[in-house]
Amino acid sequence: MSRASRDRPLQLPRGAGAVADAASSSHRFDFDARVASAPKRPGVYLMRDRQGQVVYVGKAIDLRARLNQYRLQQDTRFFVHLLEDVLGEIEVIVTQTDKEALLLENELVKRHQPRFNVLLKDDKNFIHLRLATEHDFPRLEIVRSPKDDGARYYGPYASASAARSTLREVNRHFQLRTCSDTVFRNRQRPCLEHQIDRCSAPCVLPDSQQSYVEDLADVHLFLSGRGTELIDEIQLRMRRASERQDYESAARLRDQWRAIKRSLEGQHVKLLDSRRDMDAIALYRQGARSTIALAQVRQGALVGVQGFALRDQEFPSTEVLSGFLVRHYDGGAEIPDELLIEHRLEEADVLATWLTEIRNARRAIKRSVRLHTPQRGDRAKVLALAQRNAKQVFRERLGASAAEAETLQALGSYLAMSKLPRRIECYDVSNIQGTDPVASMVVFVDGAPLKSAYRSFRIRSKDTPDDFAMMYETLVRRLERIDQPGWERPDLIIVDGGPPQLRMAVAAMDDLAIHGIEVAGLAKARSLSKERGRTPERLWSPGAIEPLVLDQNSKVVFLLARMRDEAHRFAISHHRKRRRGRTLQSALDQIEGVGPARRRALLREFGSVRALSRASVDRVAAVPGVGPKLAQRICDVLQVGEQVTG
Template sequence: MTRPPLSDEQREALLSSLPQRAGVYQFVDTDEAVVYVGKARNLRHRVRSYFGAPSDPRPFVGWLPALLSDIRVIVCRNEREALLLERELIARLRPRYNVDLQDDKNFFVLCLSRHPFPRLSLERLHPRGGSPARMRDLQCFGPYPSAEAARELLRFLQRAFGLRVCSDRQFTSRTRPCLRAGIGRCLAPCTGTLALPTYAERVREAQEFLRGRGDGLLRALQERMWRESERENFEEAARLRDRLRLVERSLARQQVVDPAGGDADVLGIHREGGGGALLWLRVRAGRAADVTRHFFEDAPLPTWELVRRHLLDRAAAGLDAARRWLIPGEALEGAEAGEEVDALSTLLSEQAGQPIEVHTPRRGPGASMLELARENAAQAFRQRLATTSARRDRLRRLQARLFLRSPPRRIECFDLAVFQGAAAVGAMAVLRDGQPAPAEYRRFRIRAARCDSDVDMLQEVLRRRLRRARSGELPLPDLLLVDGGVQQLNAARQVVAELGLDGLSLAALAKGGAGAGRHRVTRERVFLPGRKNPIRLRPESDELFLLSRIRDEAHRFAGAYHRALRRAATLKSGLEEIPGVGPTLRRRLLLRFGSLRRVRQAPAEELARVPGVTVQLAKRIARFLGGAAFDLP
C-alpha cells in the first residue's frame, strides 16, 4: 500500500510533537518500509536537523522531504537503551540507508580481566560480533554511548575503587608503587603488600556498581556533596555534583528494559476522549525488540472493554507472542472487568492455543516496563494527531455540541485559587488547536476584588484579560470557558457585555454528582448562555476531554501560583522577621536543614551547631518559630 509523502505542514507538526527525550527514530517511505534507523539523545533536535538546511553530507538526507510518509519514534529511558535498541532494529529490519550498520567508534565496554588481581580496561567491540580472541577472557560491562563518557567513567572507577589499569606484563615486573598509587588511584597490588581478599572485595564492589547496583555509592556522593555545601566549600561541592551526574548518566541499568532478562509483551495505553492508542512493547531476552501500534477513534466504549476486546483479538490472531503479558491494572478496573481478571489468562490461553500469563504489576521492573510502554503509546498518538485530521475533527465535534459559530481553535479557561482570603490569584490556560499552549498561559494577582467573593475575583481577572483583547494587544478566544456553574457564567456574561464583546462565545464547566449503578463516573455539565438546562457530555467523548483538559490545566496553573505566593509569604514571616538572623544565617540554616519546616522542627541544640548561631540566638529562633528550646550550657 502506497502512502503520500508528508506535506510541509504535516512534517512541521510531526516534528513539533516529538519528545525531547532519548530514543530511536525510524524514517518510513511511501511504501511503508523503514529506510533508516537512528538513535538520539534528544529526538526532537536530532530529527529536526535532517530538514531545513542540513549539514549532513549523506545523499539520502536531501531526498527525505519527498520520500517520507511517516517518522516513528520509540522513547527510551537513556541513551544506552537507545543505542542497544538501534542495533537490534538495524540487524532485524536491514534499512536501505543504514549502509554500514553502524561503525564501531561508539561501541565501548569496560572490562575486568580474569586474573587474581583483575585489571580494569576500556575496550572496543565490533557490532557484528567479530571480537578478538582476547575478549573471551574478559568480563565486560556496557556498551557506553561515547568514548568520552566511558573514559570519564574509567577514571572515576579508579578514584572510587583503586583497581589497577596496568598490563599484566607491567604488573609482574613492577616492585615499587606507580604514580597512580601515589595519587590515590590504585591500591598498588603489584608491590605484594596488599592482601588478596581486600582487592577482591574492591573488585566485587566495582562489579556491583557496573551492573547498576551502585545506589550506596551514589548516596555517599550525595551526602558528601551536601556536607561540602553546608561548609560553604562550593567548589568541591560542584565537583562532587558533576561526578554524581556523570555516574547517573553513564551507569544506567545494564538491561534495556527487563533486568530479569526474560520475554514479555507489554501493553501501553493512552486515551484522550474517544481516541487513543494501544501499543505493544515486545521485550525479548530483556531488551526492547520492537513496538506495534493500534489506534482507535471516537470509541464510545470504556477503556477496560476496549482492552479486553483487543486482548482477545490478539490472542486469536496467532501472533508471535510471549507467554507473559503485562497489562496496566487501571485499564482493567471496573465491575465487569474485575470479575474476569482472574480468568483472563485462561481465556486468552484458549484463544491463542498456548499458555499466556497476564500480570498487572504495580511496582518493580514490571511497572517500569509498563510506564515505558505508556510513554510510547502517548507519543505515538500525539504524532498521529499531528499528521491526520483527527485534531480538526475533534474541534468540529465540540463546535456542533456547544452550538458554536466556528471550530474553537483557541480556547481560554479561567480559574481562581485562594485560601482563607490570602494569596488570592487567577489563572488563564490556553488550548490552541486542541493542544495546551503553556507559553500563552497568564496568571493574575487579585488587586481590588473582595477575596471572599468568587464572582468579584473572576470579574476582575476577566476585565484585565479582555481589555487587552479589546485594545488589540491580545487575540480574542474562540471560546471562553470558566470553571463553575450558572453563577460564574453570568459573571462572565456581565463583563463581556460591559466591554462590548457580545459576539464572544462563553461556556461554564461544572462537575456533577456520581452516576448510578456500577458505572460510577462524575457527569460533567456544560452551561451555555440563554440555555436553561446544562449539556451533559458523554464520559469518553472528545468534547469532554478537551474541556476538562483545559479546565484541569487552569486549575493546576492557578494552584501552583497560589502555593508559590504562600511559600514566599511563609518564609518572609519566618526567618526574615527573627532579630539577629540576616541573609547569611538564613542561607546557612536552609542549607543545613533543607526547608523552613525542618528549621521549625529542629531543637535549639541542633540550631546552635550551625556556624554563626550562638546559644542565645538558637533559643530565640526556636522560641520565635514555636520550637522547643532545650537546655543548653
C-alpha cells in the first residue's frame, strides 16, 4: 500500500492503479534505483522531502522517461538541482490515460499545496452569482465558491463590488425575487418590491409564475454574456404582445428592451464579429514573478478582464499557463468555446478534451472547447489586449516595494478586491456636541500618506450630533467630484465606524451611481472589562453579517489603524481650528468700542483675528481709529480667548 493510501483515502480515476516505492539513502537520493523501478506508463509522481512533506507533484505520459530526465538533469527548472539533497522518496501512481493523470495531478496539487508547484493563490477570492434550481422560484445570490449542487453559477467575479454591481443590474431589469426562502413561504401579500415593479410576486400571485420562468431564462442569457440573444428574444415577445393587442405588456417589454440595450452598450466593448464565447489568456513575467490576465469575450464583446499575480514561479511559461488553466477552470469558472493562449501547450489536446467534458456536464448545449494560439487577425488582437493587461497587472500588483505590496495584497485579499488597493481614502467626523462639525479625508498611496491630497469638509446639513448623516454628506460631496483634477478615483474607501457608517457610504455611492470602488468600515478596539479585556480591531464589508477579525499583530491591522488615526488627527485639527476662529471672531464682535468700521480696519491690517490676537498693543494702536486704550482692551480680550481655545 502506498504512503498516500496509508495516510488518507485517495480517490483515483476509474481504471487507475497505484504503484509506490520509496528510494532513499542516508545522504543523496538514488535516482538510478528509482528510475529502474518506475513503470513505462502514464501517471503521476509525488516528490517528498526527508520529513515526508510533498514538495512537488507532476504528471507524465511515460513515468520512467520523465524521472530519467531528473536523473540526467535535463530539466532546467530552478528546484531540480536541489532534489538530490532534499528528496526522501518519490511515489508514483499509475493511471490508464494521460487525461486521468492530468485530473489526478490537479487533485493532488490542491490537496498538498506543494511549494515547487504552480499555485493559483488568487482562486480563494473568486465570487460567483448562484441561481438555485431546487426552488420553483429561485433567487440570485452571491456566494464565495461554487459547489456541485446542480445550481447555475455565473462568474467568477474578481471583486465583491463587481458582483454586487451585476446583482443590482439584474434586480433593475428582471423581476426575480430578492427575499429569503423563509420570507417567501410566509408572505401573504405583495411587498414593496412588487409595488415598484422589481418583483412579479410569485409568492402570492399565481398568474405571475409563467412570467417568472421567462425572467429566469432572460437572466441566464444576461449573465452568460449572450446579450444579442436576449435583445432578440425580448423584441420577439414585444411584437407578439402587440399583435394580440396586449399593448400594456408590449410597452413594458419595450421599456425593458431599451434599458437592457443601454446597459449592454455601456458595459461591453465590441472587439470582433463572432457569436462564439472566448477567453484570451496572457502571461507577463520578470524572473520568478509573473502575472496572468484573462480577457473574457462573449459574442464578440469584451465583458471583463481579470488579473492574477504569481510569485516564486521559476517554471517555463508553458507550464505556468497549463497549471493556471487547470486550477482556474476546475475551480468553477465559466468555460467558453475558445481559449486563446499566447504559447503553444504540449498537452493542448488533453486539456481541450478535459475542458469539453467539464463544460458539457455544466451546460445543456454540448460544444467542444478549442485551444489555439492565433498569429494574425481579430483573435490575435484580442490576445494582444490580454497581454497589455497582464503587463498592467504586474505594474499595479508587483511594482510597489515588496513589503508594501504584500500588505496591500493581503488587504485586497481580505476584501476580495480585483486589483491592488493602491489609493485608499479614510474618512472621520469630528464635533463636540454637534458644534462646528467637520469631516476629514486622508489619502494613502502605496501604503504611504499623500498629504497633498488630504481634504477637510465643513458639515453644512447638521448642527446637532448625527455622525451618520454627516458621513453621508461628506461622501456625497467627495464623490460628486470623482475624477476631477485633484480628486482622483480611489481603489478603496474606509470609513471610521461599523455597519451604520458603512451603510451611509454605500448609500452615497448608490445614490450617485458610483461603481468600481470598494468600501469598508473599520471598527476600533474597545475595552470591555478587566476579565474580558479588549475587543479586536474589526473590518466590516457591505452586506456582511459578521465582521472580519484580523490578526491584531498583522501588517494589515497596523496600516488600517495608522490611516484611521491619521484621519482622526486631521479631523480634530481642523475642528479645533474652526472652533478657535469662531470663538475669536465672536470675542472681537463683543468688544466695546469695536464696530463694523473698526473691525474691517483691524482685519484689513492683520488679515485674521488669530493674527490680531498675537499682535502687540502698540501695533494695534497704530491702526487708524484705534487708540491706546481700545488697543489694550482688544489685546486683553483676544489673548485670553487664544489661551482658552488653544
